Amino acid sequence: xxxxxxxxxxxxxxxxxxxxxxxxxxxxxxxxxxxxxxxxxxxxxxxxxxxxxxxxxxxxxxxxxxxxxxxxxxxxxxxxxxxxxxxxxxxxxxxxxxxxxxxxxxxxxxxxxxxxxxxxxxxxxxxxxxxxxxxxxxxxxxxxxxxxxxxxxxxxxxxxxxxxxxxxxxxxxxxxxxxxxxxxxxxxxxxxxxxxxxxxxxxxxxxxxxxxxxxxxxxxxxxxxxxxxxxxxxxxxxxxxxxxxxxxxxxxxxxxxxxxxxxxxxxxxxxxxxxxxxxxxxxxxxxxxxxxxxxxxx
Amino acid sequence: xxxxxxxxxxxxxxxxxxxxxxxxxxxxxxxxxxxxxxxxxxxxxxxxxxxxxxxxxxxxxxxxxxxxxxxxxxxxxxxxxxxxxxxxxxxxxxxxxxxxxxxxxxxxxxxxxxxxxxxxxxxxxxxxxxxxxxxxxxxxxxxxxxxxxxxxxxxxxxxxxxxxxxxxxxxxxxxxxxxxxxxxxxxxxxxxxxxxxxxxxxxxxxxxxxxxxxxxxxxxxxxxxx
Amino acid sequence: xxxxxxxxxxxxxxxxxxxxxxxxxxxxxxxxxxxxxxxxxxxxxxxxxxxxxxxxxxxxxxxxxxxxxxxxxxxxxxxxxxxxxxxxxxxxxxxxxxxxxxxxxxxxxxxxxxxxxxxxxxxxxxxxxxxxxxxxxxxxxxxxxxxxxxxxxxxxxxxxxxxxxxxxxxxxxxxxxxxxxxxxxxxxxxxxxxxxxxxxxxxxxxxxxxxxxxxxxxx
Numbered sequence: 001x002x003x004x005x006x007x008x009x010x011x012x013x014x015x016x017x018x019x020x021x022x023x024x025x026x027x028x029x030x031x032x033x034x035x036x037x038x039x040x041x042x043x044x045x046x047x048x049x050x051x052x053x054x055x056x057x058x059x060x061x062x063x064x065x066x067x068x069x070x071x072x073x074x075x076x077x078x079x080x081x082x083x084x085x086x087x088x089x090x091x092x093x094x095x096x097x098x099x100x101x102x103x104x105x106x107x108x109x110x111x112x113x114x115x116x117x118x119x120x121x122x123x124x125x126x127x128x129x130x131x132x133x134x135x136x137x138x139x140x141x142x143x144x145x146x147x148x149x150x151x152x153x154x155x156x157x158x159x160x161x162x163x164x165x166x167x168x169x170x171x172x173x174x175x176x177x178x179x180x181x182x183x184x185x186x187x188x189x190x191x192x193x194x195x196x197x198x199x200x201x202x203x204x205x206x207x208x209x210x211x212x213x214x215x216x217x218x219x220x221x222x223x224x225x226x227x228x229x230x231x232x233x234x235x236x237x238x239x240x241x242x243x244x245x246x247x248x249x250x251x252x253x254x255x256x257x258x259x260x261x262x263x264x265x266x267x268x269x270x271x272x273x274x275x276x277x278x279x280x281x282x283x284x285x286x287x288x289x290x291x292x293x294x295x296x297x298x
Numbered sequence: 299x300x301x302x303x304x305x306x307x308x309x310x311x312x313x314x315x316x317x318x319x320x321x322x323x324x325x326x327x328x329x330x331x332x333x334x335x336x337x338x339x340x341x342x343x344x345x346x347x348x349x350x351x352x353x354x355x356x357x358x359x360x361x362x363x364x365x366x367x368x369x370x371x372x373x374x375x376x377x378x379x380x381x382x383x384x385x386x387x388x389x390x391x392x393x394x395x396x397x398x399x400x401x402x403x404x405x406x407x408x409x410x411x412x413x414x415x416x417x418x419x420x421x422x423x424x425x426x427x428x429x430x431x432x433x434x435x436x437x438x439x440x441x442x443x444x445x446x447x448x449x450x451x452x453x454x455x456x457x458x459x460x461x462x463x464x465x466x467x468x469x470x471x472x473x474x475x476x477x478x479x480x481x482x483x484x485x486x487x488x489x490x491x492x493x494x495x496x497x498x499x500x501x502x503x504x505x506x507x508x509x510x511x512x513x514x515x516x517x518x519x520x521x522x523x524x
Numbered sequence: 525x526x527x528x529x530x531x532x533x534x535x536x537x538x539x540x541x542x543x544x545x546x547x548x549x550x551x552x553x554x555x556x557x558x559x560x561x562x563x564x565x566x567x568x569x570x571x572x573x574x575x576x577x578x579x580x581x582x583x584x585x586x587x588x589x590x591x592x593x594x595x596x597x598x599x600x601x602x603x604x605x606x607x608x609x610x611x612x613x614x615x616x617x618x619x620x621x622x623x624x625x626x627x628x629x630x631x632x633x634x635x636x637x638x639x640x641x642x643x644x645x646x647x648x649x650x651x652x653x654x655x656x657x658x659x660x661x662x663x664x665x666x667x668x669x670x671x672x673x674x675x676x677x678x679x680x681x682x683x684x685x686x687x688x689x690x691x692x693x694x695x696x697x698x699x700x701x702x703x704x705x706x707x708x709x710x711x712x713x714x715x716x717x718x719x720x721x722x723x724x725x726x727x728x729x730x731x732x733x734x735x736x737x738x739x740x741x742x743x
Contacts, residue, residue, distance in 0.1 A: 114707060194687075
């Protein structure tokens, strides 16, 4: 077994080691949080930690918005790789009126608060429903949409009331309003939780649950396109609003967003955004005024 | 209307987006692996070294990292490092840091294992032949240890590529996230897309990791002859 | 840090930990079986089966568990095969672990001089006896670091099971992060419970590794 000759891999390995070592030193320079804000990746928020005021954002020339990248028609990525949807219309307009470039950061439902708290994004625009628990952790601007819960179930076995859900297999997406509502109001319900919208809808289609509880907008959008399922409860739970959120205490940015909403209200901006992104999905069955909030006044 | 969804792969920029996502995964894995090999070799030597303190410390490090699911480390480095220490890393840098921490521990253990698997009598024989410690390391231990190490290292590399799918949770768009975006954006037109898109991702991962494994096998064979 | 919250959550995590351990244990035992069978097939170079095993090993080792699970759980139902999430998890873990175990056995068997096998045969042992009494005991010592690493690897891999809605530790932690925003508390609990499961196993594995190597002393 023992070979006394210095085998080839020995020398090769040392050469590789030397090469790698120099590489480590080179990269250590980039990774260390020195004063030089060298961005290493396209979505690299390496410059400032924490909240930024509108003036600081303007100075930096870029605003970072946390959005969904897999929740059509609110925030998704189209086939050309561009962000699109109702939330994105709003986001683009924010960037335009601030005069800065928009950098979209895809977030998961359950980590939206984290992204704000750690200053990874300036604003969360990810279909974020206003709740008292969330308001303790972040500051909400005024709303731009109304929402309540809805339930989707198979056409041939519809679940038509909240009480009828007892004993049924309920599907929700983790960290959404539906999840919080069912967990606090009905801890005895049998709830299966998924991480992504894609997973929840696929599970529903594969018969892994009897009913899917989600925002009623989402429920309507889904059943509109899917003949096998109906929105068997179109509105329950508390009537909530959806708003942009900023880091706790970032009053300047929140105030700016609220003023912006007033300006946008005058030109009926969100009705236009509705027509562009949501109407193709909802069709004429839903009146835009049931969902859209103009000027920040629900 | 079409229900299969295979054509979705080639619609718009979907395919090139998947490839870009793949490049993100592979880039993170390879960078982390490079660092891990260097740091892990050092760690492995310390683990087999004479210093008791060094051995104890490296053990604690290994056990700690091994036990932490990478997901937890990702959250700690990406979110909590910012909140606690004010160090704001981008998702990708955070991922490289985490995978390097993890890879170093695993590499260290592999290096330790392959060195200590060399039977004690070889050391004795080498010393009896009058070799110095350095000669012993260079001519007896290293050649055998490296040979044992190569397949294990490649094993770790493919594992690392595969684990990168977790970085989607800290906002890095890699191949699996792109897949989910495609499935979701088209869920109305192509409800069956999950099968094809996930199938494609499965296949792409397979090709990449297979090529790497095949390369290592060639290396192994070549070295085995010398 | 909200210790009241942590105390209240402990039973929740305990339950999740049990699930993690149960699925992990079943998956690991099945993986060892699959691995041993595959290694034996490769050792005896059984035609056809050998090629099948090689294909399986490549397919399993070169794809992520997460994607395998997505395929089992979301892809297969489109063709009419619907498995529960627990079954998917066990099938996925065994599919993944089997090949890792097989490789650990195979490479350690190859490291042992084939002259030993031939000597055993010339002493009148059957091929099975030679494998079981001569080759395997020695190879186990060599394979031990890889085997224990695999066990820990597989237990940790169970952390991706939450994507198919299996309420394991990660699932519970993410649920709490998403609903109550007690992120630090949830992560502390998550880490503590993984520590509780894996530390004894890791230390036990180390002990075992030393014992087996001791048995090998003198070569």
